[in-house]
Amino acid sequence: MLFPFELGIELSTLAILVAVAFTAGFIDAIAGGGGLLTIPALLTAGIPPHLALGTNKLCATFGSATASYTFYRRKLFSPGQWRHALVATAIGAWLGAFLAHWLPSDWLNQLLPVVVFACGLYLLFGKTPDVKSCTDAPIAQARQWPQGLALGFYDGVAGPGTGAFWTVSSLMLYPLDLLRASGVARSMNFVSNACALSIFIFSGHVVWLLGICMGLGLMVGAYLGARTAIKGGSRFIRPVFILVVLALTARLAWQHWFGLA
Known part of the structure; x- marks a missing residue:
């Protein structure tokens, strides 16, 4: 078992990472993309790529569980309608994480900044579809398999932006509004x-x-973020969030590709 002090992490750095996690949990519960903050923060703190991915998955599970339960309690997600997506996502995530386990650290060092930076650009310039919700409309079952396998696999390999990709793709594929797509x-x-x-x-x-x-920290942020999203959302966060992401990933790219701190 590894502990932060064994990796040279000081208490001040730990406090900063917890604060980043709180912010990521809040944003992730509203729009997705919390991993775009936590993974660059972990890498910037000097955590090796494989450990950064695994540690991020641990803290992200806390936050996503809290947000998911909050949406479920408010009847904004029905597991029965999404059973195929749940199974497909689990299979895809296991396959993706297994692949990430075998990828060389040098590959991940080069790959993660590219993935995070690309996701940040997509969220910056991508347009969220405007779809009217119809709560009585049937949810297509066949579409859930390729969607769940693909996004589950991506989340297992890397993960940044998965929540946002789920929201956007669900808006495009099903008769959902933004709030219900966020619950999914x-x-x-x-x-x-x-x-x-x-x-x-x-x-x-x-x-x-x-x-x-x-x-x-992510749990607290996710709880507050989910409640905020259910009450109407906070879209003013989006541009600030994207700018922070791009700044962090640009620093990572500079550090890894040019060997500079």
Whole structure:
């Protein structure tokens, strides 16, 4: 079992990471994309790529579980309608995490900044579809398999932006409004986080104390964010969030590709 002090993490750095996790949990519960903050923060703090992915999965599971339960309690997600997506997401996440376990660290060092930066650009320039909700309309079952497998696999391999991709793709594929699509996204994100986490735990790629501390921060942020989203959302956060993401990933790219701190 690894602890933060064994990796040279000071208490001040730990406090900053917990604060980042709180912010990520709040934003993730509203629009998705919390991993776009936590993964760059972990990498910038000097956590090796495999440990960063596993630790992020641990703390993300705390946050996504809290947000998912909040949406479920408000009857904004019905598991029975999404059983195929739940199974497909679990299978995809296990396969993706298994692949990530075998990828060389050097590959992940080069890949993660690219993935996070690309996701940040997509969220910055992508347009969220405007779809009117119809609560009585049937939810297509066949579409859930490719959607769940693809996004579950992506979340297992890397993860940043998965919640946002779930929200956007659900708006495009089903008769949902933004709030119900967010409920689907939070629930599927919890499934893929938990399944991928099991692989990272088995392979020993989790910094437990750090992940639990960040997870508690994420839980509080996710609870407040989900309640805010249900009451009407906070879209003013989006541009600030994207700018922070782009700044963090630009620093990571500079650090990893040019060897500069």
